[in-house]
Amino acid sequence: MMSEDSIKEYLRERALKATPIRVGLLSLLSERESAIPYSEIQENLKSFDRVTLYRTLNALIDGGIVHKASTSGDETYYALCSQKCSKHCHKHEHIHFKCTACHEVSCVHIEQAIKISIPNFQIEEVSVEVKGVCDKCCK
Amino acid sequence: MMSEDSIKEYLRERALKATPIRVGLLSLLSERESAIPYSEIQENLKSFDRVTLYRTLNALIDGGIVHKASTSGDETYYALCSQKCSKHCHKHEHIHFKCTACHEVSCVHIEQAIKISIPNFQIEEVSVEVKGVCDKCCK
DNA sequence: TTTTCAAATGCAACAATGTTGCATCAAAAA
DNA sequence: TTTTTGATGCAACATTGTTGCATTTGAAAA
Structure with missing residues (x-):
């Protein structure tokens, strides 16, 4: 939860x-x-032009403020980046978890780094998406 | 590479x-x-109706014969399942590797199982997508 | 405060992707 | 060969995403 002022400041910094x-x-x-699915974002910001929303999403992704989460399903979800991301470096040390019960998509930070190596391949980026039941729904 | 006859047999089995x-x-x-991007599949099968292609893809995914690979980019890629998949169980013990040089998407089988655990979460499915440079382009 | 100007917006038009209903056709079984 | 269930093609539509251009506005300079 950020105040309007801190959001404005954050944007100007970038x-x-x-x-x-x-x-x-x-x-x-x-x-x-x-993370929030596109349709819900669109619904919440429907007073603005659809084109403007696309351009806004792209601008903020470009600026390292927002990232796409869980694109493997039907819909694209968006979430805030941790403030460490920059224009040219989107580093996300978390996985995207999609709950099959409540359908919420969350960014879960994990302790152990995921290391994958494949002989003769040069790895640049690893993204992990996990499906299952989240802690709230497990109760 | 499968013969036409073995493909027909495979379909009927399912x-x-x-x-x-x-x-x-x-x-x-x-x-x-x-894996092959949708646009290329469409191009190869353009003598058939576009709607029929969508229904075909869905039917074969449903039947456990084909799976989507690398959906996180702009385009959806499709690949054959290993013959172990069934209608209700798409298990893929491989990762999807997208080469940033040649743009080929391949299903790479990895030795070590990827195990992820998150406290109080019940994990059902883990999918991993890796970007980098493939062995052919590394030379 | 007012002026200035690059950047952001809204609108129109378009392109690609994906879905549904329905009449017709064909694969596989009787 | 006939039957029948499921697959196909076509039309129409819905959603998602993009581009060009005239207009507006945020933020900095005067």
């Missing part, structure tokens, strides 16, 4: 103008712990 | 009629080692 749709998108993403 | 588009799709997928 050389992005603090426009209403950007502030709206970041508010939405920051007040939720889980 | 209670799927051996129609021309299904045989065509499976021929295409089996004569290639890597």
